[in-house]
Amino acid sequence: MHKRYSNPYVIGVFLGLVLLFSLGGGILSGFAARLARGCTSGQALTGASELALGSWVFMFCIFGGAYAAAYFFRKEWL
Amino acid sequence: MGPLYKFGWFDFGYSLQIAGLVGFFFGFVLERAGFGDARKLTAIFYLRDFAVLKVMFTAIVVCVLGLLYFSLFGWIDLSRVHILPTYIWPQIAGGLILGVGFVMGGYCPTTSIVATVSGKLDGLIFILGMALGSIIFAELYPSIQGFYEAGSMGAVRLPDFLNLSPGVIALLVCLMALGAYWVAEKVEKKFGDPDQLPKGSPKAKKAAAGILVLLGLILAVAYPEGLYSQKALSVPLPAKQKEALTIEKQPAPAEKPKSTPGFKIVEDEGC
Numbered sequence: 001m002h003k004r005y006s007n008p009y010v011i012g013v014f015l016g017l018v019l020l021f022s023l024g025g026g027i028l029s030g031f032a033a034r035l036a037r038g039c040t041s042g043q044a045l046t047g048a049s050e051l052a053l054g055s056w057v058f059m060f061c062i063f064g065g066a067y068a069a070a071y072f073f074r075k076e077w078l
Numbered sequence: 079m080g081p082l083y084k085f086g087w088f089d090f091g092y093s094l095q096i097a098g099l100v101g102f103f104f105g106f107v108l109e110r111a112g113f114g115d116a117r118k119l120t121a122i123f124y125l126r127d128f129a130v131l132k133v134m135f136t137a138i139v140v141c142v143l144g145l146l147y148f149s150l151f152g153w154i155d156l157s158r159v160h161i162l163p164t165y166i167w168p169q170i171a172g173g174l175i176l177g178v179g180f181v182m183g184g185y186c187p188t189t190s191i192v193a194t195v196s197g198k199l200d201g202l203i204f205i206l207g208m209a210l211g212s213i214i215f216a217e218l219y220p221s222i223q224g225f226y227e228a229g230s231m232g233a234v235r236l237p238d239f240l241n242l243s244p245g246v247i248a249l250l251v252c253l254m255a256l257g258a259y260w261v262a263e264k265v266e267k268k269f270g271d272p273d274q275l276p277k278g279s280p281k282a283k284k285a286a287a288g289i290l291v292l293l294g295l296i297l298a299v300a301y302p303e304g305l306y307s308q309k310a311l312s313v314p315l316p317a318k319q320k321e322a323l324t325i326e327k328q329p330a331p332a333e334k335p336k337s338t339p340g341f342k343i344v345e346d347e348g349c
Contacts, residue, residue, distance in 0.1 A: 022200040025183015026190065026207015027214065028175050034215040035226065036172025038162065039187035040180075043169075045134065047162040049141030051236040051247060054164030058173040059134075062186075065177025070123035073181050077120045 021076060105192055114196040116184025123181050125269040128262035129276075135255040139290065142251050146244060146297050149305050156306060166229035183207065237306065245301030249294035256287050 033039040036058055038047070044062060047055020088096070111133055112118040121127035149156045180186050183204045185193055190208070193201030219226070237244045266275055 019200055019203050022183045022185075022203040023207040023210075025179040025181075025185070026204035026209075027211040028179030028182060028207075029185075029187055029190075029204070030179075030208030030211025031215050032172040032175035032179060032211075033187055033208070034212055035222075036169045036176065037165065039176070040134075041186075041188040043162060044173075045137055045141075048138045049145065050159060050161050051142065051244070051251075052162045052164060053231065053234045053236055053239045054166055054169045055162055056236065057164075057166060058169040061170050061173025062177040062180065065174035066123050066181040067177070068174075069178040069181045070120075073120075074124065077117055077181075077184070078124060 018076060021073070105195070108189060108192045109196055113189045114192040114198065114201070116193065116198075116200060119186070119189055120181055120184050121270075125265050127270055127275065128266055131258060131262055135258055139252055139255045142248050143293055143297070146248050146301060147293075150297075150301060161233035161235060163233050164229075164231040165227060166231060168226050168228060171225075243298070243301060243303050244306050245294075245297035245299065248301070249291075249298040252290045252294035256290060 029039070033043075036043055038044070038055075038058075040059075040062065043055055044059040048059055108114070111129060113130075113133070118127060119130055122130045145154070145156065145159070148154045176186070183190070183200070185201060185204050187208055190201045190204040194205055215222075236242075237247050240247070242250075
């Protein structure tokens, strides 16, 4: 980002967008963690260590969802 | 700390202190691994840095081996370890949504806390978002309750589901982790920034891989199936039968076994 944009206004808009995405990501994560009865630590890591079936499925679904959505947010992170 | 209660070393209050200590080091290690940084976390989804995958799988492998070896030595009682119940559909949906939230916001729930306390504004906003998401879930709960309880399979574990012994599963987990590391390093080398990737000695990596396979093999050969708790072996009943059973049982005086104060096992769902 620092290399591509030098205009402070553009940087401001970019940061605003990032924060908006943070909020959106938080809402999705909070909702999903309640739905799946746990987050990456409480459900995926803990459950996978206990070899719980649902936790393994949950973990691979996290990766699946994230890889599927990664393309749309590439400008935010690359 | 529930499983260690059987020795009488801990009571509830003491275990809370230990939980605090463990949490302290969990946060410390996560921050030091760079997990307070959204760029580092999301780099895995652009094939540049697989630190997230390595840390996750290492944690799982250590814990799987630890649980099985400790129970083999008689240090913990696996039947007292709370197994997270499987509700397959909400877990699939939750995983997919959480993945999208992860790549959108740059954090998962745990790492957003790490980011916030290391001074990142987007981490704080993410936490606010999570609170909002929880509120939305609570508000929607009456309409999605059916889905929330869909696909209930009870506390089913991989050994029961795949009909393999726990030792063999542990070996498979080790092999899967090693394969994942190997592929991850190949991909990293291709797409990642060579200056930012960790450099390890190939010898040490091979030695660690060898130890891991050996530990898994020992379990696969020597782990007695009887040690594995009976809890999960009982086939989970469909909801209707369960209801019928509980209704039948209700007339009988339901005497709750009085737990000795201070020796309560905490069963929760984690964060």
